[in-house]
Amino acid sequence: MLKRLGPSVVSAGETTSAALFPAGLEFNAPVHGTWNIVHIGMLVPEAHQIYVCALNCMRGVVLTAAEMGAQDRFSCVVLKEEDITRGTVEQITLDGIRDVLYKLEAAGKLPPCVLVFPVCTHLFLGVPLAHVYRKLEEEFPQVDFVRALMDPISKRRLIPDKRLRKVMYDPLPACEPDERLVALLGSEFAPEADSDLRTLLAAGGKRLVSIHDCATYEEFKGLSRAAIFVSIFPNGEFGARKTAERLGREHLYLPSTFSFDEIEQQELRLCQALDLPVPDFAAERAACVAELAKTRAVVGDAPVAVDAVVHPRPFGLARLLIEQGFNVSEVYLDGVNGEEEAELDWLRVNAPELQLSSTILPDLRVAPRTRGEKTLAIGPKAAWFTGSGYFVNMVFGGGLWGFAGVRTMARLMREAWAEEKDTRDLVPRKGLGCVSCI
Amino acid sequence: MRRTNRIVPTYTGDVSGACSALFELGGMVVIHDPSGCNSTYNTHDETRWYDQDSLIFITGLTERDAILGNDDKLVRDVVEAARELGPRFIALCNSPIPFISGTDFAAICRLVEREAGVPCFYVRTNGMHDYVVGAGNAFEALARRFVDEREVRPATLNILGATPLDLGVAGSDVPLRAFAQAAGFEVVSCWAMGSTLDDLARAAEAQVNLVVSATGLAVARYLRERFGTPYVVGMPVGAPVDEPLRSAWAQELAHALQQAARTGECAWPCRSGVASDGGARISLVGEPVLMGSLARALEGCADVRGQVVCPLEVPDELLGPSDVRAEGEEGVEEALRDAPFVVADALYAPVIGAGSKLLRVGGPEGAPLPHQALSGRNGWKTACDIVQLDPQAIGAQNCPAM
Numbered sequence: 001m002l003k004r005l006g007p008s009v010v011s012a013g014e015t016t017s018a019a020l021f022p023a024g025l026e027f028n029a030p031v032h033g034t035w036n037i038v039h040i041g042m043l044v045p046e047a048h049q050i051y052v053c054a055l056n057c058m059r060g061v062v063l064t065a066a067e068m069g070a071q072d073r074f075s076c077v078v079l080k081e082e083d084i085t086r087g088t089v090e091q092i093t094l095d096g097i098r099d100v101l102y103k104l105e106a107a108g109k110l111p112p113c114v115l116v117f118p119v120c121t122h123l124f125l126g127v128p129l130a131h132v133y134r135k136l137e138e139e140f141p142q143v144d145f146v147r148a149l150m151d152p153i154s155k156r157r158l159i160p161d162k163r164l165r166k167v168m169y170d171p172l173p174a175c176e177p178d179e180r181l182v183a184l185l186g187s188e189f190a191p192e193a194d195s196d197l198r199t200l201l202a203a204g205g206k207r208l209v210s211i212h213d214c215a216t217y218e219e220f221k222g223l224s225r226a227a228i229f230v231s232i233f234p235n236g237e238f239g240a241r242k243t244a245e246r247l248g249r250e251h252l253y254l255p256s257t258f259s260f261d262e263i264e265q266q267e268l269r270l271c272q273a274l275d276l277p278v279p280d281f282a283a284e285r286a287a288c289v290a291e292l293a294k295t296r297a298v299v300g301d302a303p304v305a306v307d308a309v310v311h312p313r314p315f316g317l318a319r320l321l322i323e324q325g326f327n328v329s330e331v332y333l334d335g336v337n338g339e340e341e342a343e344l345d346w347l348r349v350n351a352p353e354l355q356l357s358s359t360i361l362p363d364l365r366v367a368p369r370t371r372g373e374k375t376l377a378i379g380p381k382a383a384w385f386t387g388s389g390y391f392v393n394m395v396f397g398g399g400l401w402g403f404a405g406v407r408t409m410a411r412l413m414r415e416a417w418a419e420e421k422d423t424r425d426l427v428p429r430k431g432l433g434c435v436s437c438i
Numbered sequence: 439m440r441r442t443n444r445i446v447p448t449y450t451g452d453v454s455g456a457c458s459a460l461f462e463l464g465g466m467v468v469i470h471d472p473s474g475c476n477s478t479y480n481t482h483d484e485t486r487w488y489d490q491d492s493l494i495f496i497t498g499l500t501e502r503d504a505i506l507g508n509d510d511k512l513v514r515d516v517v518e519a520a521r522e523l524g525p526r527f528i529a530l531c532n533s534p535i536p537f538i539s540g541t542d543f544a545a546i547c548r549l550v551e552r553e554a555g556v557p558c559f560y561v562r563t564n565g566m567h568d569y570v571v572g573a574g575n576a577f578e579a580l581a582r583r584f585v586d587e588r589e590v591r592p593a594t595l596n597i598l599g600a601t602p603l604d605l606g607v608a609g610s611d612v613p614l615r616a617f618a619q620a621a622g623f624e625v626v627s628c629w630a631m632g633s634t635l636d637d638l639a640r641a642a643e644a645q646v647n648l649v650v651s652a653t654g655l656a657v658a659r660y661l662r663e664r665f666g667t668p669y670v671v672g673m674p675v676g677a678p679v680d681e682p683l684r685s686a687w688a689q690e691l692a693h694a695l696q697q698a699a700r701t702g703e704c705a706w707p708c709r710s711g712v713a714s715d716g717g718a719r720i721s722l723v724g725e726p727v728l729m730g731s732l733a734r735a736l737e738g739c740a741d742v743r744g745q746v747v748c749p750l751e752v753p754d755e756l757l758g759p760s761d762v763r764a765e766g767e768e769g770v771e772e773a774l775r776d777a778p779f780v781v782a783d784a785l786y787a788p789v790i791g792a793g794s795k796l797l798r799v800g801g802p803e804g805a806p807l808p809h810q811a812l813s814g815r816n817g818w819k820t821a822c823d824i825v826q827l828d829p830q831a832i833g834a835q836n837c838p839a840m
Contacts, residue, residue: 024515025495026473028480030488054534056451056565056572060478063814066447066785075444078766081566084538092441099439120472121534124504152474153535155500160474360473362519366491428488428815430481438815 008361013352015344018336026360031381033395033432034309035188037150037164038064041115042073042434043188044146044168046217048111050100051150052077052093053119061117061150067430069437072109075100079121090127093118094135101140112217113171115146115164120153144171158238166239172224174247182274183226184210185243186236189399189433196267196279196402197230197254204276228274232256232401234312234337255339256397256405258316260285263402284403291410292324298414301327303375305386307359308333310379311397315343317378320406322351330355332381357385376417378409380427389420395432440766445788449750450603450811452563452572453531454479457494458601459573459653460561460580461486463635466493466525468516470541471533471565473498482814483569485602493525504535509542513549520554526635527583528558529576537564559583569603569811570725570750574656577629580638581657587665588642595695596644596661597628598669599654603811604725605631606821613682613825614650617674620682621692623699629654646670646699651727652752668698671756672708673731676738676829685829686738687731708734710744710758717741720797721774723749723764723782724809726756728824732781732799732807735829747773747782783809783817799832 007022038061041049051061051074058076065074077096083089097116104110116136118129129147136145146167150160158166165186182201184190190212191197201208208230214220229251231240237253244251252273254266264281271278304326308314315336318328331354336344347354358364359381370387377383383391392412400408429436450458457467457479469479473496480487480494497512520528528550530543543560551558559582562575577598597614611631618625626644627637641647641661647669649658658669672694676685683689694707708730720736722729726748733744746761749770757763764773771789774780780790781797784806790796798804799822807824808817 023498025468025519026498027495028478030480032481054451054565055448055568056453056563057474057534058448059451059454059482059814062443062447063478063482063816066813066816071445071447071785071788075442076448078441078443078448079534079566080441081537081564084534084566095439096442099442100444103442103444120501121538124535124538150474153472153499153501153504155502362493362495363522365493365495366523424488428481438818 008358008363010356011352012344012347012354012356015348015356018341018344020336020356021334021358021361025362027362027365029359029381029384031309031384031427032430033380033393033427035396035431035434036060036064037117037148037160038074039068039431039434040161040164040188041148041168042068042070043211044113044115044217045214045220046111047113047115047146048073048075048104049115049117050075050077050097051117051119052079052096053121053150054079057119064430067437068435070435084121084125089122089125090132093122093127094132097136098139101143110140111143113144113146115148115168117148117150119149120151123151123154146170162235162238165236166242169239169243172221172243172247175224177227177249178225179227180206181226182206182208182228182230183223184208184230184232185223185240186231187233187399188396191232191399191401192404192408194404195399196404197232199404200267200270200276200279201274204274206274206276228252230254233397234339255313256311256401257313258320258406258409260288260403267402288403288406288410289324291407295410295414296325299326299376299417303327303329303371303373305330305332305375305377305382305388307331307377307379307382308337309381310392310394311400312337313340313343315340315347317409318351318354319343319346328354330357330382332357332359332379332385334358334360359385376413378413383423384427389423390416391421391423392416393421393426393432440768443767446767446770447785447812450483450569451565452567452569452575453533453565454483455569455572455603455653456529456531456561456563456576458483458569458603459576459630460529461492461494462490462630462632463527463580463638464525465527465529465635466495466520466523467529467531468495468497469531469533470497470512470536471499472535483603483810485607485810485818493523495519499535504539507539507541509546513546513553516550517554520550520556525556528554528556529561529579530558531561531563533563533565537566557583568751570652570752573599573601573603573653577654577657578660581641581660584635584639585641585661586639588640590645591643592645593623593699594626594644595623595646595648596626596641598647598649598658599651599727600628600631601651601653604651604653604728604809605824606808606810606817607823610823610825613677613679613823614674616679617677617682617688617692617825618648621695623695629657642667646695648672648695649727651725652750652756655753655756662704666702668702668704670694670698670704671706671727673728674825675731675735675827678826678828685735687735687829690734706755709756710746710760712759717743718778720744720779720781721747721777723747723770723774723780723786725750725811726752726761729781730756730758730761732824732827732829736832739830740833742779781807783807783812785813785816797832799827
């Protein structure tokens with residue numbers, strides 16, 4: 001059990017609002033499996049990314065590309081102090097991007113698509129980015145320029161991640177829909193081969209397509225032929241919805257969840273929208289309960305720690321496991337996903353002792369990271385904070401969806417419990433699922 | 439265009455340099471920046487982050503606070519954390535947006551110090567310079583705050599500028615200390631590996647300072663100006679723990695230290711001399727003290743002449759007459775255009791011409807020499823202790839080429 005430390009750890013029963021922890025200084029745990037905007041941008045086939053920012057801010061993104069072995073798809077323009085004082089940020093931005101593109105052209109590698117990332121500095125100085133893009137588009141008409149942004153300082157606008165999951169689909173052209181195709185937008189991971197999403201669509205003669213299937217930029221642009229757009233990840237919902245609106249398509253937001261009722265509602269919605277055969281929900285539920293019981297028998301009463309990195313619904317996962325008899329002791333997260341307020345309410349009443357821990361507040365930097373007993377960690381941050389080598393190494397839902405997703409999670413828990421992993425080696429790696437050269 | 443990097447990564451920035459410099463000293467470093475880009479310091483630039491707790495935090499600056507100047511929140515958050523964690527000192531670092539808005543860090547430091555009762559100082563950074571500037575400013579700020587007047591003890595020295603960003607691996611202070619001892623000196627402090635803040639505060643006891651990277655130059659100059667301590671610039675490459683004076687270069691450096699202690703004069707033995715026609719030219723890309731020292735070590739055992747290609751923000755005094763400055767990827771590419779042999783991080787390979795040979799220097803299998811401040815974690819597998827490199831072996835390994 002996590003030792004109570006102060007404001008960085010609260011019990012579910014004593015929470016009174018969705019703001020669980022006080023704002024303060026933050027530290028960054030050495031757990032980096034989540035994808036950042038470089039990883040996400042690299043999903044666009046043949047695209048090149050150009051960042052325009054100060055040296056220190058550049059470091060994380062430039063080495064993300066290097067760690068992926070994708071330096072040849074990443075370039076940068078360095079902003080200096082004199083650009084600020086002389087008012088030349090706009091000119092340097094334009095000249096720098098041009099310079100990169102001319103060099104790529106000279107090497108016969110001019111990309112069909114460039115994701116441009118200006119930063120906070122451009123916004124604070126009021127740099128007319130529209131003018132920059134207009135000039136670039138005049139000069140390189142054969143290139144699609146995607147208007148991305150890396151501005152973590154902005155709390156009121158879209159966060160960079162959400163924005164990118166929208167603008168990366170801006171090049172998709174308007175076209176006639178193909179009723180057999182359903183496109184998944186806004187996710188790092190394609191749903192598993194046996195996911196309910198694929199199974200249901202296949203049963204109705206439909207095919208799921210996504211950016212993950214596209215080897216070329218032309219194939220990527222072909223995603224707009226889908227008749228229906230689906231998103232399953234919260235940060236991807238905005239982009240999928242806006243893209244569907246722009247292209248005149250229907251959008252279904254069907255977030256990955258661990259609630260049997262919610263899964264059933266979503267699958268019914270999908271079946272009705274696409275005229276698909278409705279599955280036997282009772283059988284699906286029973287299969288999930290059986291799979292979880294199998295895992296419960298293996299894990300026993302050992303403490304289970306869950307984090308918000310593994311899945312955007314950590315409270316939902318904790319609730320499901322508690323309902324199925326697991327000893328969930330702690331949840332690591334820094335804010336409540338708006339879709340989970342009902343789950344938090346349930347935990348307040350039914351699991352008031354459950355410890356909720358921040359992952360960024362300063363005292364946790366020096367808090368003990370060992371447990372006196374074997375702990376099952378679901379998620380890499382939970383593994384680091386509990387010092388456990390028995391963990392499910394997955395991020396952002398890992399493509400789990402529907403009842404099959406629940407069963408997969410139960411299986412992954414058993415596998416994690418059976419074999420100790422090298423936490424020290426695994427959790428610092430960036431972008432789980434991407435190439436890692438380290 | 440010198441400001442673009444088409445394919446080679448950029449170097450570690452000034453804020454990360456400051457954090458690296460202060461990492462082991464029991465202080466608390468606070469970066470005034472949004473939670474985002476700069477928090478990646480620990481991901482790529484800090485080899486010690488997973489295994490060693492150090493109080494390095496981000497303020498999580500928001501747009502609203504940056505525009506409206508909500509400095510009270512900054513002060514409150516820092517003071518609260520300091521009360522909870524009890525650091526020996528607090529160092530505040532700047533970043534681009536507070537730099538643009540002109541945040542008054544000197545005043546904020548005074549407020550924090552008064553309320554927290556902990557020494558607090560500002561490290562001049564803004565995210566727009568490289569790590570040499572940031573780490574250098576951090577060491578100098580530390581010295582200004584903590585180093586006091588002491589009686590000089592004979593045959594003592596400080597090692598200045600030791601961070602994993604240049605030395606590659608944590609713990610490289612061990613062979614450095616062995617070298618100092620073999621040269622006849624007791625180490626008062628090592629800035630900043632394996633020494634405590636109290637050790638550093640006694641730096642004025644030292645008779646001479648050994649500057650092992652450009653990050654140590656600013657504090658060396660300050661200690662020279664304030665206490666008159668002479669400094670010698672050079673890294674003892676080819677100085678294994680069991681025989682620190684094995685290489686001719688290590689012996690030369692030891693001699694320079696002894697002479698500086700005797701005469702009180704500074705020396706730069708790692709700098710190149712006037713270019714000569716003799717020997718094959720080796721271009722060494724990176725931090726000039728390390729690369730210059732490696733060049734001298736190689737010259738000591740093979741018929742070669744080294745030329746440092748320096749892409750970093752360093753003072754002229756660290757470069758010799760045959761060395762060159764190179765700004766950005768394009769500058770390095772130009773500098774290496776006709777270079778027959780190159781020592782550089784492997785990530786420079788795309789801009790090294792087909793006619794040049796990238797020498798294998800580091801790691802168990804003789805990989806190109808990784809520079810942590812360039813390739814970050816990418817070079818960890820082949821990281822090596824530059825102090826203990828064997829220049830003879832490097833010569834032999836690359837012999838057919840050289």
